[in-house]
Amino acid sequence: MKRICRSFIYMFTIASFLTACNKKELAIPPVSVVKMMLQGYNADxxxxxxxxxxxxxxxxxxxxxQSIALVVIRNDKExxxxxxxxxxxxISTIDVNRTPFEQKKKIxxxxxxxxxxxxxxxxxxxENIGFRLWFTTDFPYFYGGPVDFAISKLTYDxxxxxxxxxxxxxxxNVGNTFSEFIELPPLTSTEQETSLYIVRIFKAGTTELPYKEGVxxxxxxxxQFYYCPIDGLKAGQSALFKVSPYYSEKQLGESFALEDIAYFFR
Structure with a gap:
């Protein structure tokens, strides 16, 4: 009888152990996949x-x-x-959670x-327009420091x-980043008169062009005519304007390229 009881206790212990193991196995989260959308701007x-x-x-x-990365998730997050x-x-890391399936990061x-x-x-x-300005260039004759953005209204008959x-x-004194936000009333033009906002770029604290000697x-x-027109915005719109000078080797061009990259951060 004692032998039967001992056998029963032994079998009960083994069954309990196996049940506990099964519960632990069930506690491990299943592998899932997340669709991570990465969008933004890379300046380097x-x-x-x-x-x-x-x-x-x-x-x-x-x-x-605007790129998609499929991320396999084996734990609570990866x-x-x-x-x-x-x-x-x-240079940076991003945590990706198990849910939702579609995730987005603006970088x-x-x-x-x-x-x-x-x-x-x-x-x-x-009724207004708004924008931030960022001056960036790989022109070797750029002096490499912060700049001042001088915004004016140009009226032309x-x-x-x-x-x-x-x-x-x-x-x-704006460094390698976007300026503060500027909000202005929109300008209208007629057959007789053209009106627009323009911006000139100077070496910070001066009225000198932000370029090295030898350019x-x-x-x-x-x-007075070396400026960048601020255009393309309608009432109610905001922009992130990337401003870059045109150049060829050591020669500066006569104007600037203006690109609105706000779409990728909305």
């Missing part, structure tokens, strides 16, 4: 999105991007890294740091060819 080296040593997708250099393709340096890389907090500021008055510049606002300025117009 090509970036690789990696999980361990696996490259999930590529974010091209000096361009806007971590993916953003690294420079050339140096293999990890701005200024060449030094990555932020996923970039936002497009809405105007407070729906299409019949008499008279023109005038009315100062609006100067945003001072070829032969194609640059008089200083």
């Amino acid at each position: 080296d090509t970036l690789e999105v990696v999980k361990g040593n696996e490259v999930l997708t590529i974010l091209k250099a000096n361009s806007t991007f 971590q993916i890294g953003l690294r420079k393709k050339r140096t293999k340096e990890i 701005f890389f200024d060449g030094k740091t990555i932020t996923d907090k970039m936002e497009v500021t809405p105007v407070t008055n729906p 299409n019949i008499t060819y008279d023109f005038s510049f009315t100062p609006v606002k100067t945003i001072k 070829d300025l032969s194609a640059v117009p008089e200083p």
